[in-house]
């Protein structure tokens with residue numbers, strides 16, 4: 001399972017990278033705004049800064065909602081750095097743009113996926129990644145994990161190469177459950193990744209080891 005971090009915060013990306021388990025980064029317009037990154041030039045520079053921090057794929061989302069605008073923006077983003085993946089919304093225009101880019105060997109991530117039918121369409125359009133939003137489904141009393149499971153089944157039935165990128169991850173159990181289902185990638189906040197290593201018995205056990213070592217080496 002690949003681990004992506006879902007943020008535009010450079011310090012957090014660096015921290016996850018230094019842990020040695022990071023495979024990529026996802027961003028979106030809201031995450032860029034949260035970091036105060038505004039204006040086209042600053043946004044483009046920020047994507048390059050992220051690419052220079054990590055080795056894997058970096059999803060950069062188009063802001064246009066029309067096909068021509070998506071193509072223009074996507075081409076500009078893809079030219080920025082070889083690690084850039086063009087992130088497109090799950091709309092009619094987004095699917096057409098996804099097909100355009102996949103036909104030209106540009107990596108794509110179709111985002112805002114909330115149904116198995118949308119995920120099937122993204123795969124048909126040749127998406128590199130499809131991003132079902134797990135947490136946002138859970139937020140409205142709908143089983144987000146069930147969607148991941150349905151997509152896994154559909155992609156396996158036909159051997160689609162589109163990778164399931166479980167997004168809108170909120171906590172460690174989302175990650176563990178997505179891994180059990182077989183999601184190819186998860187993207188979550190730093191806290192969800194760091195949370196994976198926590199267990200009180202680990203802390204108690206380590207404290208005991210340290211105490212016993214100190215007793216024997218006084």
Ligand code: G3P
Nearest residue numbers: 006026028135136167168
């Ligand atoms: O990758 C999509 C993600 O950013 C959405 O997460 O927590 O805003 O639902 P959230």
